[in-house]
Amino acid sequence: MVTLITNGIKITVETAFEGTYFKNQVTQYAFSYHITIENHSKDQVQLLARHWDIYDALYPRESVDGEGVVGKKPILKSGETYTYSSGCLLYAPHGSMSGYFTMINFTTTKMFNVTVPAFYLNAEYALN
Template sequence: MVQQVTRGIRISVNTSFEGTLLKNLGSRFAFSYHITIENQSNDSVQLTSRFWKIKDALNHTEIVQGEGVIGQKPVLKPGESHTYQSGCLLNSPFGSMSGYYNMVSFTSTRKFRVKIPTFKLSAPFAVN
């Protein structure tokens, strides 16, 4: 598990290898990630959007950005958390993801970014 705290918001990430898919005569490697967003601040906040940089071992980078997470824009009061699971496909059995969430504080109405720590994706059969 990797964790990062930004402005009182803790991001925790666990990853899993889900399997290999054959697509267009090539292999794709499926990974899932489980993220918990915990509000350790004194303000209520809302996650409004996300930005991801997904890299594989073949030097391919994919940028993903959009509203909320899995169709939701969770509001977190102090002490609350939101957990979700998503996934990605890579062209290699190794890679990494990093990014940030855009959030807004209900107390100050200020927008801020919460860093998502870089986490590694690796298929267990390829690890020595």
């Protein structure tokens, strides 16, 4: 588990290896990640977008941008928490992800980025 606080928003990430899949004679490794977003600021905020940098040990970095998370743009009042789960497929049993969420502060009407700390995706059986 990794945790980081940016501008009063705490991000916690937990990961799990979900299994190996074979598709078109290619092995892929499935990982899930569970993210908890906690609003420790005094203001109400909304998550608008996400940016991910995905590192696969066998391929160059891939960047992914999109609106919200898992089809939602959660609003968090001060003290509230939002948790969601998602996942990714890698071609190697090792990799990592990092990124940020773009949010808006409803009090100041300013947008800001919240860093998602780098987290590792590792198939346990492949670790030394």
